[in-house]
Amino acid sequence: MPELRRDPITGRWVIIATDRAIRPTDFVRDKVQIHGSGFCPFCPGNEKRTPPEILSYRKDGSARDTPGWSLRVVPNKFPALGIEGTLNRQGEGLYDKMNGIGAHEVIIETPQHNLTLATMPARDVEDVLWAYRDRILDLEKDRRFKYILIFKNHGEAAGASLEHTHSQLIALPVVPKRVREEVDGAREHYNFKERCIFCDIIRQEKEKSARLIAENQAFVVLAPFAPRFPFEIWIIPKTHQCAFEQSQKAEFEQLAPILKDMLSRLDQVLEWPAYNYIIHTMPIGESAEDFYHWHLEIMPKLTKVAGFEWGTGFYINPTPPEESAKFLREAAAPVEAPAANK
Numbered sequence: 001m002p003e004l005r006r007d008p009i010t011g012r013w014v015i016i017a018t019d020r021a022i023r024p025t026d027f028v029r030d031k032v033q034i035h036g037s038g039f040c041p042f043c044p045g046n047e048k049r050t051p052p053e054i055l056s057y058r059k060d061g062s063a064r065d066t067p068g069w070s071l072r073v074v075p076n077k078f079p080a081l082g083i084e085g086t087l088n089r090q091g092e093g094l095y096d097k098m099n100g101i102g103a104h105e106v107i108i109e110t111p112q113h114n115l116t117l118a119t120m121p122a123r124d125v126e127d128v129l130w131a132y133r134d135r136i137l138d139l140e141k142d143r144r145f146k147y148i149l150i151f152k153n154h155g156e157a158a159g160a161s162l163e164h165t166h167s168q169l170i171a172l173p174v175v176p177k178r179v180r181e182e183v184d185g186a187r188e189h190y191n192f193k194e195r196c197i198f199c200d201i202i203r204q205e206k207e208k209s210a211r212l213i214a215e216n217q218a219f220v221v222l223a224p225f226a227p228r229f230p231f232e233i234w235i236i237p238k239t240h241q242c243a244f245e246q247s248q249k250a251e252f253e254q255l256a257p258i259l260k261d262m263l264s265r266l267d268q269v270l271e272w273p274a275y276n277y278i279i280h281t282m283p284i285g286e287s288a289e290d291f292y293h294w295h296l297e298i299m300p301k302l303t304k305v306a307g308f309e310w311g312t313g314f315y316i317n318p319t320p321p322e323e324s325a326k327f328l329r330e331a332a333a334p335v336e337a338p339a340a341n342k
């Protein structure tokens with residue numbers, strides 16, 4: 001019997017189509033493979049082929065836009081939004097518009113073309129998190145921006161146009177609707193119960209472990225009760241914290257290995273799927289400290305969003321989260337990749 005489930009934060013309904021439950025390997029799609037053939041603008045030596053770098057981590061004191069970096073942040077060569085100018089908000093009758101102001105940056109996570117976040121050393125994954133934090137803290141000073149989204153497209157099916165592992169950042173002059181729904185839902189729960197809904201979810205999921213996948217000192221990983229996609233997973237800090245960018249060393253030291261671990265479990269269970277992940281942090285300058293709780297959502301690209309989803313905002317998910325959690329829990333703890341030679 002299929003089941004309708006409601007996400008307690010956003011109120012979004014999903015259809016868990018249990019009768020068509022299939023095994024992870026039944027999802028037909030291309031494996032994400034690194035071919036390494038052809039020209040790559042993100043490889044060392046090709047620094048001049050990207051826009052000038054905004055930030056890089058270099059241990060050897062090498063000059064900017066030359067090799068020697070371990071991580072590099074550059075503007076997107078084909079930005080969705082432009083950084084220069086004013087917003088110039090205008091009304092056109094009942095319609096609203098403004099200039100397409102924003103920042104669009106690319107975080108090149110490693111100089112090594114053949115690695116992924118799942119195969120990089122955890123210490124290097126931690127540097128990726130530091131780069132996210134550094135860039136958010138810098139862009140938050142720009143008063144034109146209301147929200148900064150960190151996201152990753154891994155594999156062509158998930159929207160990556162270059163195979164060299166990278167993440168992206170977009171700073172927006174408005175708070176996006178998805179984030180607004182979460183913040184409003186969390187506020188409503190807080191007004192009613194005086195508790196954070198994410199903290200409540202962690203407490204309940206830790207008691208009933210059917211959807212709990214992993215945890216360490218600082219983070220829990222769970223399959224949400226009403227996931228939109230098969231094998232959707234959320235990584236949530238155990239201690240209440242509204243903003244990702246306020247994380248400290250103690251948190252990043254725990255987040256890096258658990259993120260790497262989850263991505264390699266997905267590789268193992270789903271055989272190198274394309275995926276997206278996003279970091280949801282508090283909108284800039286809003287007082288949501290008490291009730292908003294930052295988190296990272298990972299969505300493997302296994303199913304297609306079709307007419308029903310577009311027409312209703314309902315999602316049909318063929319894999320119950322209790323099943324996906326079980327598969328991911330049982331995946332053997334992956335082996336640490338050898339330290340990259342730099």
Ligand SMILES: [Zn+2]
Binds near residue numbers: 040042043112
């Ligand atoms: Zn490359």
Ligand SMILES: [Zn+2]
Binds near residue numbers: 239240241291
């Ligand atoms: Zn909380």
Ligand SMILES: [Zn+2]
Binds near residue numbers: 182280295297
């Ligand atoms: Zn979220």
